[in-house]
Amino acid sequence: MRSIEEHLAAVLATVHPTPVVELPLVDALGCTLAEPVRSRVDLPGFTNSAMDGYAVRASDCAGASEETPVELPVEGDIAAGDTRDLELTPGRCWRIMTGAPMPAGADAIVPVELSDGGTDRVRLRLAPExxxxxxxxxxxxxxxxxxxxxxxxxxxxxLALLAAANVATVPAHTRPRVAVISTGDELRDPGTELGHGEIVDSNSLMLVALVRAVGAEPVLRARSRDDAGSLRAVLDEAADAADLVLTTGGVSMGAYDTVKEVLADSGSVDFAKVAMRPGMPQGHGVIGEGRTPLVTLPGNPLSAMVSFHVFVLPAIAALQGRDGDVDSWRSGAVPARAGAGWASVRGKTELTRVTLRHGLAWPASGQGSHMVGALADSNALAIVPPEVTAVVEGDEVACIPLVGAGSWSGAGVPS
Structure with a gap:
């Protein structure tokens, strides 16, 4: 049995960054920069007022105070967005709004709150530096x-910073194209009238949503029957269309685990037991003439969700050109205290489904790999090391926030 880090290292060894293109800003959200980006302009682009008030020469307000205000004539108004080239005559002032360009010669602002608000002449009660x-x-x-x-x-x-800096395009890696394949004769679409032994294909929808949420592009959502020919055809299509192929189901030790049956003898896909719970059966490799990376995930819903966060997220990050190592699966973890205790198993890293609230991690009611009911309310996975057999209330635990699970209610959000 291999460790999480050993299996992740094997997965990352198959992955290479996607090509670099110049992307317009409107298309760049969620993409990863391939090169540094520099500003084309100064920010701010002109000297401007930080307050609503009066633009003055500081020397003209010497001695001004609440008791002895200085009175100056007002040249006029300067609103935000004013593009005139204005100048301040000594001994006078301009009424000015926040963000408006400073007139030449002005070197300070007296806030409107420290004036009588005059429009022709104004009494100023501040001697600004x-x-x-x-x-x-x-x-x-x-x-x-x-x-x-x-x-x-x-x-x-x-994106706002780049636009403000007058940058129109950025060199970025193309969005990784990810194919998701679910396997099983029993799988049906949501809303279908289910027969005996049939279940809804929830895993592929979940994985497509996760792929999209992390800035990658789902290019194929396919389903294969439990026969070798059907699976081979779907895998060939996926290998041609995608930068990464994910399968769910068919990787355990059962007689009808078709994914393992088809790929085990290929020489380019490896199946292993990983010392983690849930998600022990895993596989990875490359398929097709282009040697497209493949990650095979378990079919149980929680196992698939956990495996995505541990192995697929780092693989997508590597495709996006981001640096990653065997510890990257836990790099976004946030600290919390156990709100209640729970049991674990020795020898495996346990990834316990929890809800983080105000710095406390509360374990979900059902932790079985087949249980999806509490998945909707969980927002993190608590990492329990292999040597720990019980988490006690108050213990510190590192928690991986679940992609797309919303706010963490005071637990913190990874950078």
């Missing part, structure tokens, strides 16, 4: 500064 409430051009970013390093994921906030 030079630079008070002024945002200088380039104080945030200078043209040519590195905005984002290679390997950075384009988030909504980073």
């Amino acid at each position: 030079v630079g008070r409430h002024v945002r200088a051009r380039g104080e945030d970013v200078r043209a040519g500064d590195e905005l984002l390093a290679a390997g950075a994921v384009v988030t909504p906030g980073r």
Whole structure:
């Protein structure tokens, strides 16, 4: 039996980054930068006011106070978005709004709250120092500064930064194309009238949703019957269409585990028992003429979910060009305290389904690999090391947030 780290190392050895293309910003969300990106402009692009108030020469307000205000004539108004090239005459001021360009000659802002709000003449009750409430051009970013390093994921906030820096396209890895194959004669679509022994194919829908949630592109969702010919045809189609192929089901020791039956003798796919619970039966390798990476996941729903987080997430990150190692499966874990105790098994890493609330990890009611009822309410997996046989209330546990599970209610979100 191999460790999680040993199996993940074998999976990552089959994966190579996707090609690099220039992506327009509108298409770059969730993609990974292949090269550093630099600003094309200063940010802010012009010196502007940080407050609603009056643009002044600081020297013209010397001695101003609550008791002895300084009175100045008002030249006019400068609104945010004003593009005029304005100048401040000594001994006068401009009424100005937040974000509006500073007129030449002005070097400070008196907030409107420290004035009588005049529009023709104004009484100012502050003697500001030079630079008070002024945002200088380039104080945030200078043209040519590195905005984002290679390997950075384009988030909504980073997208806004790139756009503000006048960057139109970014060099990024193409979204990994992922094919999802479920296997089993008993599988049916949601909403189908189920016969005896038939079940809904929930795993493939879950995996497609997870793939999409992490910035990859599901390009194929297929289902194979429990016969070798059907599976081979689906695998061939998937290998041609995708950068990564996922299968679910058919990898245990049963007589009708078709995935294992078809691929075990290929010489390019390896099946192993991994010292983890749930998710012990695993497989990986390459298929097709292009040697497309393949990860075979167990068919039990919880096992498939856990295996995705442990093995598939790092593989997708590697396809996206991000650095990863055998410990990357737990790199996003957050600390918590056990809200209640639970038993574990010696010799295997247990990944316990928990709900994180205000820094406490509460175990789900059902932990069997076939149980999906509590999966909807869980938002993390608590990592229990192989040497631990019982988690006691108050023990510190590292918890992997589940993809797409929403907020962690005070537990923290990985960076």
